[in-house]
Every structure is written in C-alpha cells, then in structure tokens.
Amino acid sequence: MISTICNRKISKMANESDRYPLHKAVFENDLKSLSRLLRKHNVTAKDNHGNTALHLAVMLGRKECVQLLLKHDAPVKVKNGLGWTVLAEAVSYGNRPTISSLVRKFRQQSREQMEERRPNLVEALNRINDFYMELKWDFQSWVPLVSRILPSDICKIYKCGANIRLDTTLVDFSDMRWERGDISFIFNGNAAPNQSLTVLDNVQKVYQNVKYEVS
Incomplete structure (x- = not known):
C-alpha cells in the first residue's frame, strides 16, 4: 500500500516536471537546460500556483536563472495566483541586485507596451472631436482652516487631432511649499515616440523633449 502511494507521488512529480520544464x-538550478528549453518553451508559462519560471527563480534565489530569464524577456509585471508580481516577490526577499535588474526590465517592458499601444491611442484621438476643457482641482485637509492655504489650480486642456496640450500653473508642491509658474505639456501624436512629449516653460521661454533613458 505504501509502495503504491509513493509510486503515485513520484508519477505525479514526473508529470509536473513534464508540464513545466x-x-x-x-528548481534544479540547471542553467544549461534552462538555456536550451527557453528556445522552444513559452517563458510566460505558469505552474499550478500561477508562478512563472521567473517567479520561482526569484523565490529560490537563483540569481543566474533570473538574469537568463530576463534576457529572454520574461515578464516582470505578471502576477501569480496570490496576486504577487515578480518585482513584489523580489522586494519581499530583499535581494538588491535582483531588484535593480527587475526594475530595469520593468521600465523597458512598460515602455515597449506603451509604444505598442501608441497607434491605438493616436487612432482614438483622431476619432474624438477637438475640444477645450478646464479641470479645477485643489488640496483638502481635515484640519480646520488648513484647506484655505493649500494650493489649487485650473488645468487647461486643448485637444486638436492627435495632439493634446495641458497648461498648469502649479510647478512644484512639497513640504507645504509650492511654486507657481506657467508650464505646458504637449503630446504630439504624429511625432516619433522619442519626440512626442514636450514640456514648455512659458515664463523662462525654454522647452525640453521628454525621452526615455535606460539606466
């Protein structure tokens, strides 16, 4: 009877290994096999617990496996069955080099996803009628009279074709101090991705193109 149960467990483990190579x-920290398997298996595949191979590598502290999986563009934002992303798992284990690698990959993947969605965004903007709107907002506090001294602003939004301009007068706000100015954010849907977002300082008469930087 005991032998039969053991055989069933071994058989189940073998099946699990076949399903999630x-x-x-x-798990075995076999880099050579992992490198070979990544050529023909989906790096996003999940096990019964919703963990990807990258989840498992982070949880087991397999640093070299983590780097190899990241080179094959293993997803960082995907969640497991408990709702944990790979990055969240890494933070919980506190391995700084692994966290840094995951953050860099997270930025890269987020940028790539945004660029993939860009054509749909531009198409949607072109379908929407041009408009102008004002958006008023202010800070509130439960402390009596404090709300009166907290900053507020009216953001002006202009939409024309695939282009959007947002004007604001609140430049900075921190430690109960704020700085006023005249700043415009301009999104040009017809420009190249690295030239589509521009920040204008209408007081200083200067502008800056916002670009992605890999760090």
Missing part, C-alpha cells in the same frame, strides 16, 4: 530547470 522551465520551472524544473530553475
């Missing part, structure tokens, strides 16, 4: 390679 990337996870098995990570």
